Amino acid sequence: MDIEMNIQLIIVILIGIAVAVKLGYEIYRFFFVKKDVPRCNGCSICKINAIKKKKTA
Amino acid sequence: MRLSELPTGEKAYILKVHGSGAFRKRLLEMGFVRGEEVKAILNAPLKDPIKYRIMGYEVSLRRSEAVMIEISMLKEDTLAFRPWQTGKNKKELDVAFEHVFPECNKRQRRKRGRFRRESSNHIIKVALVGNPNSGKTSLFNLASGAHEHVGNYGGVTVDSKIGKLYHKDYTIELVDLPGTYSLSAYTPEERYVRNYLMEEQPDVIINVVAASALERNLYLTTELMDMEVPMVIALNMYDELEQSGSKFDYPALSKMIGIPIVPTVAKKGEGIPELLDETIKKYEGEDKKEPARIPYGRVLERAIELMEREFANVDISHLHFPLRYLCIKLLEGDKEIEEMIDRLPKCDEIRARRDKERAYIEKLLREDAESAFTNARYGFIEGALKETFTEKTNIHDTTRILDAIVTNKYIGLPIFFLFMWLMFEATFRLGEYPMQGIEWLVETAGNFVRSHMGDGPLKDLLVDGIIGGVGGVIVFLPNIVILYLFIAFMEDSGYMARAAFIMDKVMHKMGLHGKSFIPLLMGFGCNVPAILSTRTIESRNSRMITMLIVPFMSCSARLPIYLLFAGTFFSRHAGLVLFGLYMAGILLAILSARLFRKFFFKEEDTPFVMELPPYRLPTFKSVMIHMWERAYQYLKKIGGPILIASIIIWFLGYFPRNKATDVSYGASMTHIETVNRAAEQQEHSYIGQIGKFIEPVMRPLGFDWKMSVSLLSGMAAKEIVISTMGVLYAGDGENQASLQQRLLTETHADGTPVFTPLVVIGFLLFVLIYFPCIATVATIKEESGSWKWALFSIFYSTGLAWIVAFLVHWIGNLWI
Numbered sequence: 001m002d003i004e005m006n007i008q009l010i011i012v013i014l015i016g017i018a019v020a021v022k023l024g025y026e027i028y029r030f031f032f033v034k035k036d037v038p039r040c041n042g043c044s045i046c047k048i049n050a051i052k053k054k055k056t057a
Numbered sequence: 058m059r060l061s062e063l064p065t066g067e068k069a070y071i072l073k074v075h076g077s078g079a080f081r082k083r084l085l086e087m088g089f090v091r092g093e094e095v096k097a098i099l100n101a102p103l104k105d106p107i108k109y110r111i112m113g114y115e116v117s118l119r120r121s122e123a124v125m126i127e128i129s130m131l132k133e134d135t136l137a138f139r140p141w142q143t144g145k146n147k148k149e150l151d152v153a154f155e156h157v158f159p160e161c162n163k164r165q166r167r168k169r170g171r172f173r174r175e176s177s178n179h180i181i182k183v184a185l186v187g188n189p190n191s192g193k194t195s196l197f198n199l200a201s202g203a204h205e206h207v208g209n210y211g212g213v214t215v216d217s218k219i220g221k222l223y224h225k226d227y228t229i230e231l232v233d234l235p236g237t238y239s240l241s242a243y244t245p246e247e248r249y250v251r252n253y254l255m256e257e258q259p260d261v262i263i264n265v266v267a268a269s270a271l272e273r274n275l276y277l278t279t280e281l282m283d284m285e286v287p288m289v290i291a292l293n294m295y296d297e298l299e300q301s302g303s304k305f306d307y308p309a310l311s312k313m314i315g316i317p318i319v320p321t322v323a324k325k326g327e328g329i330p331e332l333l334d335e336t337i338k339k340y341e342g343e344d345k346k347e348p349a350r351i352p353y354g355r356v357l358e359r360a361i362e363l364m365e366r367e368f369a370n371v372d373i374s375h376l377h378f379p380l381r382y383l384c385i386k387l388l389e390g391d392k393e394i395e396e397m398i399d400r401l402p403k404c405d406e407i408r409a410r411r412d413k414e415r416a417y418i419e420k421l422l423r424e425d426a427e428s429a430f431t432n433a434r435y436g437f438i439e440g441a442l443k444e445t446f447t448e449k450t451n452i453h454d455t456t457r458i459l460d461a462i463v464t465n466k467y468i469g470l471p472i473f474f475l476f477m478w479l480m481f482e483a484t485f486r487l488g489e490y491p492m493q494g495i496e497w498l499v500e501t502a503g504n505f506v507r508s509h510m511g512d513g514p515l516k517d518l519l520v521d522g523i524i525g526g527v528g529g530v531i532v533f534l535p536n537i538v539i540l541y542l543f544i545a546f547m548e549d550s551g552y553m554a555r556a557a558f559i560m561d562k563v564m565h566k567m568g569l570h571g572k573s574f575i576p577l578l579m580g581f582g583c584n585v586p587a588i589l590s591t592r593t594i595e596s597r598n599s600r601m602i603t604m605l606i607v608p609f610m611s612c613s614a615r616l617p618i619y620l621l622f623a624g625t626f627f628s629r630h631a632g633l634v635l636f637g638l639y640m641a642g643i644l645l646a647i648l649s650a651r652l653f654r655k656f657f658f659k660e661e662d663t664p665f666v667m668e669l670p671p672y673r674l675p676t677f678k679s680v681m682i683h684m685w686e687r688a689y690q691y692l693k694k695i696g697g698p699i700l701i702a703s704i705i706i707w708f709l710g711y712f713p714r715n716k717a718t719d720v721s722y723g724a725s726m727t728h729i730e731t732v733n734r735a736a737e738q739q740e741h742s743y744i745g746q747i748g749k750f751i752e753p754v755m756r757p758l759g760f761d762w763k764m765s766v767s768l769l770s771g772m773a774a775k776e777i778v779i780s781t782m783g784v785l786y787a788g789d790g791e792n793q794a795s796l797q798q799r800l801l802t803e804t805h806a807d808g809t810p811v812f813t814p815l816v817v818i819g820f821l822l823f824v825l826i827y828f829p830c831i832a833t834v835a836t837i838k839e840e841s842g843s844w845k846w847a848l849f850s851i852f853y854s855t856g857l858a859w860i861v862a863f864l865v866h867w868i869g870n871l872w873i
Contacts, residue, residue, distance in 0.1 A: 008513030015518065019704050030835070 058130070061107070061123035063097045069128040070094055074428070076125045083666050085431040086239040088112040088273045089126060091424075093435070099460065102469035103562035106571070106665050108460070113448060114270035115456075115669040117558050119565070122665065180228045181340045184257070186250060186281065187265030188274050189236030189593075190670050192293040194218075196265060196323035197233040200333070204682060205233065206586070208548035217253065224333040227340075232259065235592075238273075240280045241391060246592070248393065254286060255377040261339045262288045263332065268298035268305070268320070269671060271446065272438055278316075279351050279434040285379045288316050288348070289335045295320035295328070297671075302449040310445045315348040324676060350381075353433040356421050360388055360414040367410045371403055387411050388418070388426045456551075456671040463552065469559045476552075480543040481639060482632035485620060488536035495535070496795050499528035518707055522784055526703025529783030529796045530695055530776045533617035537691050538684050540613055544582050545683035549675035553578060554667065561665050567647045568654030570594060571665050573603040577646060580610025581639070582687070584833040588840055598658035604837055605653060605850055606646040608829035611639050613687070614775035618824050621779060625797045626817045634821075642825055645857070694774065702770055702777040706784045709744035739785065758823065758862040759816040761805070772828045815869040819862035827858035 063069050071093045074084050088111050089095070098108040098115065106117040185193045194205050201220025218233040232253075240251040254262065264281055266274040281288055292298075292307055311318040317335045321328030338344045353361065364384035373380060376397055386394040388411060398404050418426045463472050503524045510516040547553050553575055561571025572594055580587035587607045594600040611619070619638055623631040739745050740762075747769070748762030755765040763785040771778035779796070786799045803811045828851055829837070838847035 004511045005513045008511075008515035012514040012518055015704065016708055019701055019708075022701060023705065030831070 058128050059124045060095065060097075060109070060118070060126035060128050061120045063095070063123075063128060065097050065099055065107075067130075068094055068096045069130050070132050070134070072127040072129050072134060073424070074126050080122070080666070081125070082241055082427065082431075083238070084126070085428060086241070086276060087116060087666065087668075088276070088435065090428070090432050090435045092132070094132075095126075095128065098457075099464060100466055101464060101562060102466045102559050104466065105562045105565075106558065108464070108558070108669060112270065112272040114273060115671075117561070117571075117665060117667050117669055119561070119665045179226055180230060181261060181336065182230045182232070182257075182259045183261050183263055183336055184232045184234055184254065184259040185263050185265055186234055186254070186277070187236060187291075187293075188238055188267060188270075188277060190668065191236065191265045191267040191274060192323045193236065193265045194233055196263075196291060196293065196321065196329070197231055199323055199326050200229075200329055201231050204686060208553065217249075222333075224330070225337060227337055229333065229336070232257075237277065239277055240284070241389075251284075254284065258377075260287070261336050262286050263291050263336060264288050265291045265293050265323075268292050268294045269301075271298075271305070272435070272442060275438045275442075276434055278314075279437060282314070282316075282348055282351055283379075283382045283385055285348070285382070287339050289332065289339050290316055290318040291323075291328070291332050292318050292320045293323050296322045296325075304447040306445040310441055312346075313349065313441055313444070315346040317344060317346070324679075351434060351437050353385075353430065354436075356418055357388075357426075357429060357433060360418055360426075361385060363414060364388065364407075364410060367403075367407050371401055371407075373401070385430060388414060389430050390415070390427060459672050460555070460669075463555055464559055473556060473559060477639065478632070478636045480540065481635035483543070484536050484540045484616070485624070485631045485635055488533075488539050488620070489624075491535035492532050495532045499524060499532060500795065503528065514711065517711060518704070522703050522707030522711075523700065525783040525796075526706065526780035527695055527700055527783075529621075529779045530617060530699050531692075532795075533620055533779075534688060534691055536616060536620055537613050538688050540616060541582060541684050541687040542680065544579075545680045546675055547578065549673065549679055549683075551670045551672045554669050557667060558669060563647070565665070567650045569602060569647075569650050570596070570599050572667060573599060573650075576603055576607055577610050577643070580607045580612060582613055584608055584610065584612045584829060585836050588833065588836045591840070598654075601841060601846065602650050602653045602658055604840060605846065605853075606649050608833055608850060608854055609642045609646040609649065609826065611642050611825055612775070612830075613691075614830065615824055617776055617779050618771075619821060621782075621796065621800075622812075622817050622821055625800055626812060626814060638821060638825055641822065645826060645861075649853075649857075694776065698774050699776055699780050702773060703780045703784055706744060706766075706770055706777075706781045709747070710739050710742045710784060712742060714738070744785070754859075757866070758819050758859070759813070759866045760820065760823075760862075761811050764811075764820060768823065768827065771824070772831065774830050774832070775824065778824065815866055815873065818869070819865040822865060823858045823862040825858075826861055827855045829854060 058069070060069070060071075071089055071091055073091065074081050074089050093111060096110045098110055100107050101117070104120075106119045107123060108115055108117050109123075110116075185197055187193045197203060197218065197220060198205055201222045203218065203220045205218050217235070220231045220233070222229050222231060234250050234253060235246040237246045237250045239247060240254075241247050262281065264278055266278060278288075278290065290311075292305075298305060307318045307320060317339065319328055319332040319335050321332055323329070335344070352358070361381060361384045364387060365380055368380055368384070373383065376383065378386075378394075383394060383398075387398060387407070395408075398407055401407070415426045418429055422429050424432070463469060465472075503520055506516065506519050506524065510519070547556070556578060557571040557574040560574045564571050564574055573591070575593075576587045576590045579590055584607050587610065588604050591600045591603045591607070594603060619635055620631070623634040627634045740749070744766055745762065748766040751765045751769065752760075752762040755762075755768075760768075763782070766785065767778045767781040770781040782800070783796050786796065786803055800812055805811055828834075834847045834851060837850050838844055841847065
């Protein structure tokens with residue numbers, strides 16, 4: 001019984017590590033990875049993009 | 058006489074459009090040009106806006122905007138000089154071409170070097186251009202096998218989409234561009250499409266022309282002709298034209314303008330191979346026809362010619378625009394082109410010449426240059442169609458009858474609210490049956506694991522974390538699919554534009570635009586595309602307001618929470634509770650809009666010029682695709698963020714293990730002791746500590762720590778509220794009971810129920826109003842260009858949610 005409990009605990013810990021890695025990656029991606037194609041059309045004309053360009057500069 | 062004074066059912070002729078700027082330009086482009094017949098069809102339920110028919114299509118205008126249009130009941134009053142009007146047949150029209158623009162037929166035109174392919178590889182870059190709602194995306198989907206969102210109203214596509222297809226040894230890279238009425242620099246779409254065409258230089262352009270509104274759709278074609286782009290015309294929805302009884306000699310028009318025209322029915326895939334064949338021919342230069350130039354008449358042609366002379370010895374190759382087009386746009390007063398010219402040498406001379414020519418045009422034609430060019434383009438179209446097109450308008454009979462009912466001034470609004478109520482009632486009632494089946498499957502899976510697995514943390518994770526959490530969310534899949542069935546019907550039938558039409562007056566009172574109502578309705582599905590769709594709103598201030606109020610629209614992620622609580626605690630009136638919640642969202646959105654308009658965005662809103670498309674019966678296939686896409690996305694979300702969140706919540710609720718608690722209960726426990734131990738363990742766990750930490754803030758609302766934690770976890774995605782509750786309200790630990798049963802039996806330590814009707818209502822309202830999900834916040838940030846408004850949205854909505862839930866609890870307790 002104890003062995004089964006320990007095996008279960010090890011599996012749960014492994015799942016926990018995998019989930020933590022996934023969560024960390026998603027948070028990193030959300031804040032730090034710049035999208036190749038931004039949601040907007042990516043053109044250089046509207047006011048919204050003007051704000052973006054200004055910030056980048 | 059002004060258009061606003063035209064009685065319903067009466068016809069008149071346009072004399073002049075007053076005003077200035079974008080509004081006037083948009084009206085002109087949409088066909089409100091001198092001499093055009095216009096008919097007042099009906100008033101919206103609140104007497105404003107008014108629906109007019111012009112050039113065979115329907116458009117809505119507010120009274121305050123219609124007053125800017127001068128009309129006459131007599132056609133004779135509107136006659137003016139137009140070279141093509143003097144010609145009654147094709148021969149004379151050709152003479153007019155020759156006379157006004159002799160070099161056109163002599164093939165002396167400048168070669169379009171900019172668009173010439175440089176290599177003989179077999180990859181063709183093709184751009185789809187056309188008016189809003191002309192069927193570009195349907196064509197794109199069919200040709201490239203994509204499943205991009207389509208709908209029967211303008212502005213569904215707000216982003217360019219790229220697809221690839223293979224045809225006769227050629228790889229075609231297809232780019233679907235947002236719909237645009239013209240290529241002026243007034244709206245973001247117009248500028249985007251124009252700059253895309255010039256900067257990206259696609260090999261061929263497929264100009265999608267809706268056969269149901271030919272005259273207006275061809276306006277964009279004339280602008281594309283001015284830009285000298287290699288073009289093939291897809292005459293889309295050709296079946297509607299045939300069914301209406303109209304006759305169109307499109308080969309003759311094709312010959313006349315020198316551009317191949319291929320009739321297509323994108324919805325059914327008819328004409329697509331032929332269209333691709335023509336595209337390849339164009340690319341390979343096999344199409345020997347030389348596109349015609351638009352003859353603008355003596356006065357305008359002279360002005361263009363003098364402007365062209367002004368550019369002698371000025372290098373404009375870096376501007377990517379043809380010289381003639383630059384001159385026309387300069388004369389029209391296009392701001393973007395003006396800015397380009399200001400960077401050139403001799404810019405002062407060019408500007409001076411331009412001003413002189415504009416004055417000359419105004420003096421001779423008695424109208425400003427902008428109107429003169431628009432009139433000339435429409436005149437050209439009118440002349441060309443006179444020879445090739447015989448119109449009959451039987452097609453609009455169904456639309457007319459349906460509109461007489463759904464936009465009726467007395468029953469229009471009640472029908473809209475009835476439809477909304479029906480949508481929520483069906484979502485709840487019809488969804489109940491498959492929901493029970495899925496619930497049974499979840500319970501069976503839970504009980505199977507319980508009885509076949511030895512005790513341990515993995516079993517607890519599977520039963521309480523994964524099956525309890527994910528299973529709580531997956532049961533609502535049928536309801537989501539039903540909700541999307543209704544949304545797909547609204548979008549595909551053309552009712553969406555009518556909803557905007559009948560609600561415009563209300564929206565206007567709140568300082569918004571009827572068009573803002575479309576993103577709000579789309580928000581019932583998902584807030585993210587709804588925020589993206591605000592791009593169709595011309596005014597930045599109105600767009601910002603709409604973006605900030607979209608999160609008050611109950612998206613489908615919130616629906617499971619509503620269904621769970623309404624079904625559990627108000628099962629008899631669940632449909633009504635749902636309807637009430639959605640309406641509360643709309644009300645809060647409207648009130649917030651008014652507040653934002655007053656304090657943050659004071660600019661006047663934009664005019665309500667919106668095309669009302671004819672009704673179309675949604676096809677079974679398109680509705681099925683809509684529903685499948687949503688179901689797939691929901692399942693993907695369940696397998697991704699919801700599963701992850703359920704596991705995290707379980708971990709936080711399971712650890713740290715409190716050995717002292719285990720020892721105090723001993724090895725052999727009664728059932729009650731087991732339940733108490735689990736509750737005590739949870740309270741001491743990480744999640745319990747987090748819950749206890751935030752509980753003082755939520756306590757005034759009547760929420761316990763588990764509800765508070767569920768709300769906290771729901772910030773990532775609203776469905777996680779349910780999965781968290783599924784994990785936290787774990788039940789008695791013996792049988793897998795449904796979450797509904799577990800919530801009903803949940804009590805405080807003193808034995809009083811946790812979920813009283815007041816607490817449930819407060820909780821539901823809190824869920825409706827508080828923190829938009831992470832994806833929505835990210836989209837607000839992207840679309841507004843800064844974190845400022847994203848953070849504002851978070852704090853404003855959460856603060857408002859707290860106040861509303863507190864008032865419900867406090868006032869409710871005074872009554873009960």
